[in-house]
Amino acid sequence: MTVIGLGAMGSTMARTYVAAGHPTTVWNRTPGKADGLGAVPATTAADAVAAGTVVVISQVDYPAMFDSLADADLRGRVLVNLSSDSPERLREAAAWVAERGGTLVTGGIMVPPPGIGKPGAYAFYAGPVEAIEAHRAALEVLGRVDHVGTDPGLAMLYYQAMLNIFWTTLISYFYSAALVGNAEHLRPYVATMLTDLTQDGPMGFLRILTRELESGEYPGADNNLHMQAVGAEHVVQAFTDAGLDVTVPSAVAELFARADAAGFGGNGLSALAEMVRKP
Secondary structure, X not given: OEEEOOOHHHHHHHHHHHHOOOOOXXXXXXXXXXXXXXXXXXXOHXXXXXXXXXXXXXXXXXXXXXXXXXXXXXXXXXXEEOOOOOHHXXXXXXXXXXXXXXXXXEEEEOOOHHHOOOOOOEEEEEOOHHHHHHOHHHHOOOOEEEEEEOOOOHHHHHHHHHHHHHHHHHHHHHHHHHHHXXXXXXXXXXXXXXXXXXXXXXXXHHHHHHHHHHHOOOOOOOOOHHHHHHHHHHHHHHHHHOOOOXXXXXXXXXXXXXXXXXXXXXXXXXXXXXXXXXX
16 A cells, blocks of 8 residues: 555554554655654655555645656556545546556545544545455555546536535634624524424425425525615615625625526525526
8 A cells, every 4th residue: 555645634544554554554755754653754756656556646636646756657557546626637537647547546545634434434435446446455454435427527527516515514613603793502403403403204304495406496485586686685784784894795695686586586595506506
């Protein structure tokens, strides 16, 4: 097993492989990062690639891989790149690796460094089924393997989709906590709301809205978008009156207003998807 890139993610991956009994070779662009990992440090990236059939990469982006492995012999190697980049860049990278005789498996790992290899850890993978299945046991050392398709860009599409939900949910919490002025008092209400959103009962809005997104029908008899657009402006005013930043509330209000102006005022919340698909 080879791990290239020894930042917080890569070093934890290397340590996890060593703890699982995998002989592990590591390389990092900045020397000295291998100390204390229990792995074998390689002098060059080419040496690191030569040491293992499976090469796990955790670098800042895909150009870092292009630069690091420019002189490496990739023939017969499976590169599992867990770095972040655009889906289109991942597709270009798959061709780049194939031209050099290797196989690229793209991935997006969905836990922070302390969660790697722990219960609940998982990663999205895309690429050839044969390559993933041949090395599934090694990949499962890091967490559950979720293969989302053969298109190399899909791993990053799912990864970035989940990051978008994660970030915007928590940023909304930061805004709301600032507005209330008491995060600890607000927290249980937020926790209950998030639970309610994902349940299967009558308040399970995620399930209900998913059905509407899939059908393209956005009923708004109980809570139409025009009413919510007006309410969104009230939210902006509340933040303004409190002397707080209004970047996120204003963006939400603007999205509601555009949907209302486009004729979706009588529809429900899920009609906002039309503004996302056709900006």
